[in-house]
Amino acid sequence: MPHEPLSQADVLLEGFLALDTPEGFRAELIEGEIVVTPPPDGDHEDYINVILKQVVRNATTDMDFSGNKGLKLRSGGGCPKNHAIPDGTFAPTALRLYRGAEPWMPCEGVALVVEVTSSKPAADRRAKRHCYARGPIPLYLLVDREEFSVTLFRDPEGDDYRQHCTVPFGKPVRLPAPFDLDLQTEDFL
Numbered sequence: 001m002p003h004e005p006l007s008q009a010d011v012l013l014e015g016f017l018a019l020d021t022p023e024g025f026r027a028e029l030i031e032g033e034i035v036v037t038p039p040p041d042g043d044h045e046d047y048i049n050v051i052l053k054q055v056v057r058n059a060t061t062d063m064d065f066s067g068n069k070g071l072k073l074r075s076g077g078g079c080p081k082n083h084a085i086p087d088g089t090f091a092p093t094a095l096r097l098y099r100g101a102e103p104w105m106p107c108e109g110v111a112l113v114v115e116v117t118s119s120k121p122a123a124d125r126r127a128k129r130h131c132y133a134r135g136p137i138p139l140y141l142l143v144d145r146e147e148f149s150v151t152l153f154r155d156p157e158g159d160d161y162r163q164h165c166t167v168p169f170g171k172p173v174r175l176p177a178p179f180d181l182d183l184q185t186e187d188f189l
Contacts, residue, residue: 013080026068029083030127031075040087040118047116047143048088050187055090061178062093063111070104071113074134076159082131088114092178107132111178112139121146130159139175143188150185 006014009032016029024039048067055063069089073082083104090112091097097109113132115124124142132140136156143150148169153161154176167173169189172182 009080016080016083026085028085029080030123030131031082032077032080035120035123037118037120040116043145044087044116044118047145047188048114050185051088051114051141051143051183054181054183055175055179058181059175059178060180061111063090063179064093064096064098065090066098069098069101071107071110071135072104073107073131076130076134082134084128084131086113086128086132087116088112090114090179107135107137110135110137112141112175113137114141114143116143117145129153129161132156133158133160139179141173141175141183148188150183150188 012032013029016027016034019027021027021036026037028035052065066089067087068085071084071086071089073084075082089110091110095109115128117124121144129140133156138154138156140153140161141150142153149166150169150173151164151166152173152175153164155162165173167185169185172184175181175183
């Protein structure tokens with residue numbers, strides 16, 4: 001039986017999905033490029049923990065959290081769907097979004113994704129921002145350890161977010177509905 005020829009995007013996606021990354025590492029497919037990331041350092045995890053505690057304690061909507069949840073997102077151009085793994089993903093508890101979810105789930109219902117920069121911050125600053133906007137994921141929080149700043153991107157449209165607010169570590173950043181809280185960043189110093 002004749003087979004349809006596979007496109008370059010199909011071959012890339014199949015190869016990506018067949019990867020067997022070492023324990024603790026994570027592989028992502030971002031804008032047609034496979035990115036493998038080593039396990040995070042302790043400071044990286046501390047930033048995530050600071051954010052998680054504040055959201056759980058202070059958000060006006062009960063939120064569920066997943067660290068390192070695989071999300072399938074639209075891509076730009078002829079690339080296969082992006083497969084990103086945010087450092088943190090928040091969704092309203094009422095949706096029970098993670099229950100029964102596949103390892104790579106659609107992003108519908110996700111309220112906020114969080115990235116903390118590591119050794120290659122460019123992907124978090126640009127490529128992932130565009131992926132999340134295309135989701136569309138309403139809010140993207142970037143903790144930039146090199147710039148000592150926190151940026152909240154909001155109001156996704158097309159390939160980017162229409163609004164963003166950057167504050168230096170030590171200043172609060174406002175997370176709008178469904179969170180309705182001022183995220184304190186003093187502990188990032």
